[in-house]
Amino acid sequence: MLHAHTVEQVRAAEADLLARLPEGALMQRAAAGLAYAVLDFLGTAYGRRVLLLVGSGDNGGDALYAGALLARRGVQVEAWLLSDAARAAGVDALRAAGGTVLASPPIGQRPHAPASEFRGLVPNRATFDVVVDGIVGIGGRPGLRPEATKALEMLAGIPVVAVDTPSGVDVDTGETDGPHVVADLTVTFGTHKTCHLVDPAARACGAVHLVDIGLDLPDAPVEALQAADVAALLPRPAADAHKYTRGVVGVRAGSATYPGAAVLSVSGAACGLAGMVRYDGDPAALDQVRAAHPEVVGPGRVQAWVVGSGSDAGAEDAVRRSVADDVPLLIDADALAFADLARGRATVLTPHAGELARLLDVERAQVEARMLEHARLAARRYDAVVLLKGRHTVVARPDGQVRVTTTGTPWLATAGAGDVLGGLVGALLAAGLDPFDAASAGSWLHGAAATLAAQDGPIVASDVAAALPVVLGSLVGT
Ligand SMILES: NC(=O)C1=CN([C@@H]2O[C@H](COP(=O)(O)OP(=O)(O)OC[C@H]3O[C@@H](n4cnc5c(N)ncnc54)[C@H](O)[C@@H]3O)[C@@H](O)[C@H]2O)[C@@H](O)CC1
Numbered sequence: 001m002l003h004a005h006t007v008e009q010v011r012a013a014e015a016d017l018l019a020r021l022p023e024g025a026l027m028q029r030a031a032a033g034l035a036y037a038v039l040d041f042l043g044t045a046y047g048r049r050v051l052l053l054v055g056s057g058d059n060g061g062d063a064l065y066a067g068a069l070l071a072r073r074g075v076q077v078e079a080w081l082l083s084d085a086a087r088a089a090g091v092d093a094l095r096a097a098g099g100t101v102l103a104s105p106p107i108g109q110r111p112h113a114p115a116s117e118f119r120g121l122v123p124n125r126a127t128f129d130v131v132v133d134g135i136v137g138i139g140g141r142p143g144l145r146p147e148a149t150k151a152l153e154m155l156a157g158i159p160v161v162a163v164d165t166p167s168g169v170d171v172d173t174g175e176t177d178g179p180h181v182v183a184d185l186t187v188t189f190g191t192h193k194t195c196h197l198v199d200p201a202a203r204a205c206g207a208v209h210l211v212d213i214g215l216d217l218p219d220a221p222v223e224a225l226q227a228a229d230v231a232a233l234l235p236r237p238a239a240d241a242h243k244y245t246r247g248v249v250g251v252r253a254g255s256a257t258y259p260g261a262a263v264l265s266v267s268g269a270a271c272g273l274a275g276m277v278r279y280d281g282d283p284a285a286l287d288q289v290r291a292a293h294p295e296v297v298g299p300g301r302v303q304a305w306v307v308g309s310g311s312d313a314g315a316e317d318a319v320r321r322s323v324a325d326d327v328p329l330l331i332d333a334d335a336l337a338f339a340d341l342a343r344g345r346a347t348v349l350t351p352h353a354g355e356l357a358r359l360l361d362v363e364r365a366q367v368e369a370r371m372l373e374h375a376r377l378a379a380r381r382y383d384a385v386v387l388l389k390g391r392h393t394v395v396a397r398p399d400g401q402v403r404v405t406t407t408g409t410p411w412l413a414t415a416g417a418g419d420v421l422g423g424l425v426g427a428l429l430a431a432g433l434d435p436f437d438a439a440s441a442g443s444w445l446h447g448a449a450a451t452l453a454a455q456d457g458p459i460v461a462s463d464v465a466a467a468l469p470v471v472l473g474s475l476v477g478t
């Protein structure tokens, strides 16, 4: 499991460790990890040129000490101090190692002047191989001051390695309300933070590299399943299993207008994780479902229902009939408008940002800007697990616990992919997983299958379903 802790949790763990370590030891651990990650990024030390952007706090301190280590390894290191209060001991260490401090351009006096006016004041900017963002870390308020914004504009196009977090993002929420760094690599310490997982901030991190500094941390409110976690959650048939003990998943989705939604939902449900799939949707789609999945049977008792896209009237009726069965429910697409009817049942809701906006009566842009807040709000309000689809899908439980999906590919943004996901999560519910595990594991598998399928080029939704057996095979063998 990958864990993302809050700033408050990190601070407490850090205080605990600081009390037991010699002064400066923790920062040296962070700086060493950062320096090695930068070296790795550069490929080689000799002939390379690195610019440190240094703020007033310990984040800048990490950058300066890492800069000193890099300078000792032969990298040409220059520091641009964005604050008069930059850590003096760090500056001394950098100088002692052969690094230099740039005379900072006088941006503070004319913060609104265009970056081009200052560009000539940073010597040979084009020859920097990497900019290290040590402006702010977990102590920063969201947004950047004009000096930092201008510095970044002047250095545009040069790869950026962020120290701990890309400066300017909101560390605990993953929001990006103001200007912020967009990094190619983020080197973080002790544990991940929310901004490394939750979009839009996660998009600004680039690749994320975690350096262990020995923090002793409590449970994290935000986490991300890894392959081994999903493997451990997957249902496996008992030696004496029969199809009913493995769980039966029922699908109520699709319509005469959208028979494909029925076929795709069933293709997710028929991933092999449940013992049987029943189709009880619009009869107009039945022939196509049967043609694609001859193993599918008609209405009857199930251990979980998937209620997805259909005509409006059909969706309400499908939710009502499914709720009456008192089994776990997955509610998607048109049926989300009737999510209220499922209160008191074990329920997973799978909206995209627009659908969640309608559920909460807010603007779609608000949901996209504050995914964590809105997924948690809906989970609490509907007393359901809410799976908010996105590049990094957010799965929230009513008590606020969150899992973020980091598998997937932009190719997954394709019509019908959500239908496959709904069926897959429904199969996991029928097999007995609780809604939070079913939703987060299903989302992980869906993303992994899409990534696998997209290795051969662009994909459509049915390719995702077709790739599921290979992904599942690689996990059940472990
Ligand atoms: N907490 C930990 O466990 C560890 C922290 N370390 C480093 O220490 C960092 C935290 O250091 P600090 O607490 O000193 O905080 P930061 O270095 O993140 O920044 C705080 C300073 O920046 C100023 N500031 C706040 N918002 C700003 C903004 N938007 N623009 C410009 N300046 C702003 C504040 O006045 C304050 O002086 C971590 O991110 C990490 O890099 C590491 O050295 C190792 C361990």
Ligand SMILES: [K+]
Binding pocket: 059, 133, 134, 135, 136, 137, 162, 163, 164, 165, 166, 167
């Ligand atoms: K930073």
